[in-house]
Structures are given as C-alpha cells and as structure tokens.
Amino acid sequence: MKPPLAYPLLIAVLALTLLLLAAFSMLVGAGGGLSELLAMIASDNADTATLIMMEVRLPRTLLALMIGASLGLAGASLQGFLRNPLADPGVVGVTSAASLGAVLALYSGLSMAFPLALPMTGIAGALLCALLLQGLAGRGGVLSLVLAGVAISSLCAALMSLALNLSPNPYAAAEIMFWLMGSVTDRSMDHVAFAAPLILIGWAVLAFSARALDALSLGEESAASLGVNILTTRNMVIGGTAISVGAATSVSGGIGFIGLIVPHILRPLVGHSPSRLLLASALGGAALLTAADILVRVLPTGAELKLGVVTALVGAPFFLWLIFRARTEIES
Amino acid sequence: MKLEARSIRVHASGKPIVNTASLSVSSGELVGLIGPNGAGKSTLLKAMLGLRPKISGDILLDGEDFLAQPAHLRARRLAYLPQDRRVEWRLPAADIVMLGRYPHRARFGAPTPEDRAAVARALDAVDGHAFLDRPINVLSGGERTRILLARALAVEAPILLADEPIAALDPYHQLHVMEVLRARAHAGAAVLAVIHDLALAARFTDRIVLMHEGAIAAEGRPGDVLTAANLARIYRIQPDAALGYARLT
Numbered sequence: 001m002k003p004p005l006a007y008p009l010l011i012a013v014l015a016l017t018l019l020l021l022a023a024f025s026m027l028v029g030a031g032g033g034l035s036e037l038l039a040m041i042a043s044d045n046a047d048t049a050t051l052i053m054m055e056v057r058l059p060r061t062l063l064a065l066m067i068g069a070s071l072g073l074a075g076a077s078l079q080g081f082l083r084n085p086l087a088d089p090g091v092v093g094v095t096s097a098a099s100l101g102a103v104l105a106l107y108s109g110l111s112m113a114f115p116l117a118l119p120m121t122g123i124a125g126a127l128l129c130a131l132l133l134q135g136l137a138g139r140g141g142v143l144s145l146v147l148a149g150v151a152i153s154s155l156c157a158a159l160m161s162l163a164l165n166l167s168p169n170p171y172a173a174a175e176i177m178f179w180l181m182g183s184v185t186d187r188s189m190d191h192v193a194f195a196a197p198l199i200l201i202g203w204a205v206l207a208f209s210a211r212a213l214d215a216l217s218l219g220e221e222s223a224a225s226l227g228v229n230i231l232t233t234r235n236m237v238i239g240g241t242a243i244s245v246g247a248a249t250s251v252s253g254g255i256g257f258i259g260l261i262v263p264h265i266l267r268p269l270v271g272h273s274p275s276r277l278l279l280a281s282a283l284g285g286a287a288l289l290t291a292a293d294i295l296v297r298v299l300p301t302g303a304e305l306k307l308g309v310v311t312a313l314v315g316a317p318f319f320l321w322l323i324f325r326a327r328t329e330i331e332s
Numbered sequence: 333m334k335l336e337a338r339s340i341r342v343h344a345s346g347k348p349i350v351n352t353a354s355l356s357v358s359s360g361e362l363v364g365l366i367g368p369n370g371a372g373k374s375t376l377l378k379a380m381l382g383l384r385p386k387i388s389g390d391i392l393l394d395g396e397d398f399l400a401q402p403a404h405l406r407a408r409r410l411a412y413l414p415q416d417r418r419v420e421w422r423l424p425a426a427d428i429v430m431l432g433r434y435p436h437r438a439r440f441g442a443p444t445p446e447d448r449a450a451v452a453r454a455l456d457a458v459d460g461h462a463f464l465d466r467p468i469n470v471l472s473g474g475e476r477t478r479i480l481l482a483r484a485l486a487v488e489a490p491i492l493l494a495d496e497p498i499a500a501l502d503p504y505h506q507l508h509v510m511e512v513l514r515a516r517a518h519a520g521a522a523v524l525a526v527i528h529d530l531a532l533a534a535r536f537t538d539r540i541v542l543m544h545e546g547a548i549a550a551e552g553r554p555g556d557v558l559t560a561a562n563l564a565r566i567y568r569i570q571p572d573a574a575l576g577y578a579r580l581t
Binding site: 208211214215216218219221222224225229267271272273274 | 378382406408416440467480487
C-alpha cells in the first residue's frame with residue numbers, strides 16, 4: 001500500500017508537468033503558435049509578438065495557474081479539515097458568495113464604471129461569507145459548518161437568480177451568465193496584480209494549518225489532546241479558503257470540480273496524508289486548470305468554450321468513473 | 333509528577349455524568365479506573381484533559397491549574413488514548429504512530445532521529461512492527477487498538493490516560509499491553525487506565541478507583557476494592573469458583 005512514487009519525486013513530477021503546461025500555454029491561441037511568433041520577430045514585428053505574449057497570454061497563464069492552485073489547495077484543506085472527501089470550496093459557500101459579489105457589480109453597472117470593482121465586490125462576498133460561517137457555526141462541529149455553508153450557497157444562488165431575473169436588459173443578463181461560467185480569457189495584468197497578493201496570503205494561511213489536518217485524522221478529541229486548537233484550525237482553513245478562492249473566483253468566475261477531483265486523484269499518491277496532499281493538490285490543480293485553459297484555446301469550437309464549462313464537462317464524468325472504480329474502497 | 337482531579341462535576345443535557353469525583357495518579361503507579369458502563373469513567377478522563385467542560389472542580393498538575401497551561405505543553409505532559417478508535421483516512425500505521433510526536437515537532441520540520449526512536453520504542457511496546465506499512469483501516473480491531481496505543485505511547489509523556497486500552501485485544505495482547513502499561517509506570521510514568529477486565533485490573537494495577545453513577549465508590553489496593561460486597565452492589569455479579577464470576581439477576 002506504499003504510494004508508487006516517493007513524495008519528493010511526486011512533487012517534482014507535478015511541478016515539471018506544470019512548468020511544461022505553462023510554457024505551452026504561452027505558445028497557444030489566437031495570434032499564432034511558436035513558428036508564427038518567431039516569424040513576427042524575424043519580420044520586425046517583434047512588438048506584436050511581445051504584445052501577444054505579455055498582455056494576452058501571460059496574464060491568462062498566470063491566472064489559470066494561481067486559480068487552479070488555489071482551488072486544489074483549498075479543496076485539499078477543506079477535505080482534510082472536514083474529514084470528508086466530498087468537500088470542496090463550494091461546500092462552505094465561498095464560491096457562491098464571491099460569485100454573488102461579482103454579479104452585483106455587473107448588475108449594478110459598477111463594473112462598467114470601474115473595472116476592478118468586480119473582483120473587489122467578489123472578494124468582499126467571500127470574506128463576508130467566511131464571517132457569516134463563523135457566526136452561524138459558532139463553537140459547533142463540522143456538521144453545523146457544512147450546513148451553514150450549504151445554506152449560504154443556496155441563498156447566494158437565489159440572489160444571483162434574482163439579479164438575472166431583474167436584470168435591466170438581455171445584454172446585462174447575458175454578461176452575468178457568461179461571467180458565471182468562469183474564464184481567464186481577456187484578463188489583464190491588473191487582474192493578476194489584484195488577485196496575486198490575496199491568493200498568496202490565502203495559501204500561506206492554509207499552509208500553516210497543514211499539520212493540524214494530520215492530527216485531525218484521529219478525530220477532534222485526539223487532535224485536541226495532541227495540542228491542536230480546533231477552532232483556530234477551522235478559522236485558518238475557512239479564512240485561507242475565503243481569501244484565496246474568493247480572490248480566484250472574483251477574477252475568473254465560478255470554476256467547479258478542480259477543488260473536488262484533484263485531491264481525490266492525488267490522495268492515494270501521497271499515502272493519504274492530509275498535510276502532504278496540500279502541496280500536491282496545489283500543483284495538480286494548477287496543472288489541470290492550465291491544461292483546461294489550453295484546451296479551450298485549441299478546440300475548434302465556434303465561440304471559445306468557457307473554462308468552467310470544460311472543467312465540469314471533463315470533471316464530472318471523470319469523477320463518476322473514479323467513484324465507480326473506487327466504490328468498494330470508499331465504503332470500507 | 334501528580335495529576336489530580338478534585339471534585340469534578342460534568343453534566344450532559346442537565347443530567348450529572350460525573351458527580352463530584354476526585355482522583356489522582358502519580359509518577360510510578362498504574363491506576364486502574366473501573367466501573368460499570370455509564371459510570372462516568374470516560375467523561376472524567378475527558379474532563380481531566382480539558383476535552384469536556386466541567387461545571388466545577390479543578391484539574392491540578394503538581395498543585396497548579398493544569399488546564400491553564402498552553403495546549404502544546406499540556407500535550408507533551410499528558411498522552412491520551414481515546415475510546416474511539418476511528419481513523420478518518422487510510423493512513424499507514426507508521427504515520428499514525430508518528431502523530432504521537434506532534435507536540436514535539438516543529439510546524440514544517442521533518443521528524444528528527446529522536447522522533448523516529450520514540451516511534452520505534454512505541455512499536456516495540458505494542459508488538460506492532462509487523463503491520464507498520466498497512467493502512468490502518470485494513471487492520472483488525474485489536475491491531476488498530478495496538479497501533480493507536482503506540483501513538484499515545486510515542487508522545488513519551490510523563491502521564492498517560494488510556495481509555496480501555498485492552499478492549500478488543502486477544503488474551504495474549506491483553507497481557508502484553510498490561511505489562512507495557514505497568515512497565516511504563518514502574519519506569520516513572522503516571523498511568524491511569526480504564527479497564528473492564530477485573531481480573532487483569534487486580535493483577536496488574538497498583539491501585540484501583542471504582543466509579544459508580546458519576547462518583548467514586550471505592551478506592552485503594554485491588555484486594556480492598558474488588559470485594560464481594562462491592563462487586564455485588566455495583567456490578568451485580570458474584571465471584572464463582574468455576575466460571576470466574578457469575579451474573580446476579
């Protein structure tokens with residue numbers, strides 16, 4: 001039952017895969033591949049090549065990488081903390097709350113007046129959700145936390161539907177719909193500069209909770225007897241998720257399944273250790289979302305597919321296959 | 333070192349579970365905490381660890397408020413084997429035992445040689461090297477208990493509270509674990525163990541505390557506590573030469 005790869009080797013393989021995908025992501029899309037770019041540089045058109053690389057592909061590559069890593073890391077942290085392999089950032093309501101914040105910016109027209117208003121209201125939604133969760137769950141256990149998260153998610157979904165229902169014109173409704181599908185297309189370095197510091201803070205908070213997740217595999221009482229403060233750990237996991245996934249969602253829209261399936265795939269490869277799963281899931285999530293973003297660019301569809309559509313389309317059947325394959329294991 | 337619970341009261345849904353119970357355990361002794369189901373033994377243990385809020389009473393370590401100490405220091409001084417033997421993930425047994433070193437390890441550091449040595453000693457103590465690489469969920473109930481006991485022993489704390497450490501063990505390993513607990517105590521640790529097997533409690537412990545309906549009903553040397561009168565009154569059993577003991581109606 002030893003994992004097939006030693007942990008450092010697994011991390012190296014994931015990191016290398018991620019690097020290759022990121023490099024590939026810089027060379028794919030409208031404007032041409034490597035040969036076209038080289039031709040531009042050769043024909044004194046280097047400015048155009050630089051523009052495509054630095055203004056179009058770099059921000060979307062960086063965002064796919066950071067958002068994928070946030071979703072993978074937060075998914076692994078939540079599964080570890082809740083001791084439930086079905087948890088993901090959506091379960092605690094953070095994704096819906098960030099989406100609702102962004103939808104309100106679109107609905108009110110605030111995002112037209114001031115482009116960064118959209119991610120700002122998004123992250124505000126996620127943070128409010130985290131505070132509300134703490135208040136609702138109080139000193140209660142894991143179950144009250146999940147129930148509170150489900151309630152917040154439903155409320156946010158209802159409010160988003162209300163915004164769609166009341167949207168002043170079909171264009172505004174369409175804009176909200178497209179945004180909700182999730183994408184990193186047409187994002188600028190401003191988005192990167194806005195999201196990166198928050199995402200990094202969220203990662204750091206989650207990394208600090210890693211050790212406690214291992215102790216929690218023995219249950220809350222054993223963990224507490226080993227010196228783990230359960231409430232502090234909960235605040236760190238919820239807070240770190242709200243900051244990193246909130247910032248991620250507020251620039252990309254809702255991207256599902258990464259936070260759920262990446263920890264699932266990697267868990268056996270890290271010997272089921274909740275703490276070792278965090279770094280592996282961050283790298284795996286980043287690689288998977290970068291790959292999905294390359295896919296939407298190379299698929300010969302008329303309109304470019306939205307990233308959230310692709311992750312769900314690929315993720316859901318894959319998840320079903322995973323459950324089918326592992327059902328005997330899951331039940332044991 | 334002496335851990336002392338003084339006049340502890342714990343309620344659940346308004347009903348007293350532990351009702352003004354006092355007990356102590358000192359370095360060098362193995363104390364058996366016995367009593368029928370529902371007597372309040374596990375709850376008293378949890379109150380001593382600060383895992384269950386108490387209505388009144390004090391937990392003192394060498395005369396000072398134990399629960400006021402920082403959590404990581406408490407964790408180094410007091411190791412605990414809970415009655416609940418569930419483990420959430422399919423972790424290898426070796427990783428479980430290493431969790432005993434949690435209070436001693438740095439947040440991001442790898443295990444030190446001292447950590448590994450403590451884990452090896454704990455595995456020796458429970459005869460657990462054979463299933464080190466197996467995931468905990470494929471182990472039998474008794475094997476799992478031994479690994480979790482090794483987890484508690486690996487803390488190498490001066491005080492050990494063990495809730496039913498020999499439940500689900502075969503006779504060989506019941507004796508083995510009782511010997512381990514006694515050896516720990518006689519090597520200088522303070523060990524308090526909840527035990528249902530009265531014969532093993534009588535044979536291995538230095539002192540027995542008998543709980544009944546949340547209070548301490550008797551305390552002293554095994555022979556003084558396990559009297560026919562106490563067994564009949566509290567356990568509703570009587571010693572029987574042929575069977576060991578027999579049930580009273």
